[in-house]
Amino acid sequence: MSEKNKYILSRNARLSVAPMMDWTDRHCRYLHRLMSKHTLLYTEMVTSPALVRGGALHLLDHNAQEHPVALQLGGSDPAELAEAARLGAQAGYDEINLNVGCPSDRVQSGCFGAVLMEQPALVAKCVAAMRRAVDVDVTVKCRIGVDDQDPETVLPEFLAHIVGAGCERVTIHARKAWLKGLSPKENRDIPPLDYDIVHRMKGLFSNLHISVNGGITSLDQAETFLDGGLDGVMIGRSAYHGPADILCQADRRIYGQGEDTTAEAAVAQMLPYIDAHIAGGGRLNQITRHMMGLFAGRPGARIWRRMLSENASGPQADRQVLIDALDAMQTLAEAQKAV
Template sequence: MSLNSNVELAARLSIAPMMDWTDRHCRYLHRLLSGQTLLYTEMVTSPALVRGGALHLLDHHPSEHPVALQLGGSDPAELAEAARIGAEAGYDEINLNVGCPSDRVQSGRFGAVLMEHSALVASCVAAMRRAVDVEVTVKCRIGVDDQDPQVALPEFLAHIVGAGCERVTVHARKAWLQGLSPKENRDIPPLDYEIVKQMKGLFPNLHISINGGITSLDQANAFLDAGLDGVMIGRSAYHNPADILSQADRRVFGTGNDTTPEAAVELMLPYVDAHIEGGGRLNQITRHMMGLFAGRPGARIWRRLLSEQASAPSADRQVLLDALDAMQTLAAAQEAV
């Protein structure tokens, strides 16, 4: 089986690219919880790679695979070069961001504003595909501002399919480029899951993943059962990774066993040691582990101890072990009452 087909299988469930969240430490933790799920980087801009030489943004651990690099940009030649750099760095997929609504992204003429420039997006996709052997994919919205999604979305998809894009993730909300903040754009525009399902009927050969407001594997499986090819989950997987990721291999991919969050903590220890020995700080890792025991007895003391102790210059693996022990002791005491 080719690498690309492995990535396509992994795209049955993926974790959304999220700025300031899905860095390499987050992805390492997520991979410990699920061996199958497709992981994404934070968005990296093509100017940062091509003009800025910020190759450190591509750092990732070999265990993260399958892992995709998300790029932001709108210049076909520059995106092609950034895609080439990403593919040479070992990423299994290059994804183009056509969904981010932030002011900074708009001013650079990339992100969600590109929904209004589908021919340009198609040129970008075609240029990137010529530059790399790995798959080039797109993540988009259903439309922006006053666009009618019933018109704009199929037109957009037709353009990128014509350019050779075979896989797309659709965030099932409009983006309002004027009047709403990026945070508000994640919640206020209403979700329209039905139009994404309609697109699968219009483009049966296009691998379509749905994104937006999905908070459980029950929801994810319902979308897969309805005929969509994949589901992308964002904030819920970050804030409650055990409920989503630790059961994903069994419930979504039909393989393997659940991974407990306790086991994930133990497996993180060598990674923590290596990071600290390399000059890193513990809280750069533990900030992604706050929700590991969400909803479980003792979760509050786990979060409190990590918050209070992981930022100390001398903090090391012992902080994790002490927090785990305190949480388990409290949980056992509550169970005994």
Template sequence: MLLTAAAKTPRLSIAPMMDWTDRHCRFLHRRLSKHTLLYTEMVTSAALVRGKALHLLAYSPEEHPVALQLGGSDPAELAQAAKLGEYAGYCEINLNVGCPSDRVQSGCFGAVLMEQPTLVAECVSAMQAAVSVPVTVKCRIGVDEQDPEEVLPEFLARIVGAGCERVAIHARKAWLQGLSPKENRDIPPLDYDLVMRMKGLFPNLEISINGGITSLAQAQEFLDAGLDGVMIGRAAYHDPAAILCDADPVIFGTGTRVEPEEAVHEMLPYIDAHLTEGGKLGQITRHMLGLFTGRPGARAWRRILSEGAHQPSAGPELVLQALAQIQPSSGLRNAG
């Protein structure tokens, strides 16, 4: 297991996103940044412990530093799942206390756990007792009619008391009834100031801020203001080059900018190996569609991959055909 500075203090991380941050997505993101901490999609403790679905833990060692996010609410089961994650080589185990989907609520985990801070503390304590890697929490500032000013400090105090040393806070409430998961990512207002105040109340707690962050410049402002880390979600997925290509020199102070063209060429052997194992090209290229957002030729890049990746014979040559549509970068980004 590779532990880097990013795994210990993740100044920048990519949020766990269901159906998006799978192992192919993470492999691509790692081509763009060596140090940004990457997270899996949420994996339920029940799937690992009761369902024995250990294939959900599969990843390439080249993805490191990479963290496993778990969903669940049974302390003993989460402890077992955390052990499996540590054994698989993940550098951090994260507990999901932020997802508002109906499926997650029905399983009594995700954002609904904001209403049960004592149970969350028990889960954290059990997981920490089971593993030697960091156990972290990703949460909201509150749910439904809760007052975040009251709820969030109490929630953080409980998990800190259980031994949690790092938390990622999505600076929005979640509405468990009345808003879809997509709407919960946009409609509830952001309260960055509240998250900043939590750093003042809990100076020894490493706090990453999440929600609505769309640029490295914005991320750097939060770091300069005293937060320990910044977690970016959709912006990094839809326009990965804008977030990740400069992340190492700008956020971590090491290395040089990576060009997305380089990343595409580095993906080709990975694509070839995936196809040899019986995989499909589209399983990988769907995560690559936004690589050239704003660049001349980006539309043609997306069209060729979208229309051709499902063909049985599609392989690395289709990716090169699409790449040939991209005009050399002049430092300007336009409609593409």
């Protein structure tokens, strides 16, 4: 990767939407891109065995409009990850990210995800192998530690290993992962957040691009972290459940470029995409399930959600479902204003 492209992608990483299983698929990413040109988007985690041993290359499918977009990989075998990274770069992804944060039992049994926080030397070997295989950025997403580890000791040691392997960008989920006793859902909420340690890591590794993740729900929070010296902010569930609140002002506020977008404009721009998806044999609800929260907090949002829920799953459902739902929502909003 050229230094110019590396700089551009590093700037895109000022704000990113987290990789989220079952959520950040290609339809979700296409929607998000319509609201922000610059925010860095991530795929769901794809395992290196699925790509290399299983030949599941369809998992790499994405639309050219999604860029800048990163592929997140799960795995722990350096050679296999290198080959998976090569396949991802060949497919056109701008970045390959290694998952060292997911705490699910399925991930642990495969020896990847958060359990790798216990093996920093192995992670370094994986990063080095991936970097040798591709010209695009290789990054890491990690936790501050797992189980009874002391983050003040473990995290700087972990970062030193991956920096030594050539990693220049890392995203730190500012919570421990409890591999024993907590479900993946509980691991997103119960372990306490420690943003201060992420700031301390930036002080120790001044040349490392560090993004913070975990519990961030607004652009106001994101700006506070950026103003406080961190290089980037990754937002997960809030960007999914209320994407317009996060993304429609992101280009102006985070990047100082472009004008604000609207949820209504995103709906209009999704219609040709929906037409093409249905013409190719797809179903409307494969796309609209990601659009439920598009008008969250606005008058008529409940009608929007209800009409999509009730009407998008039928075999004949098409773009008209969205047009009708938007009309109904706007009619209600206008009526409420008139009262």
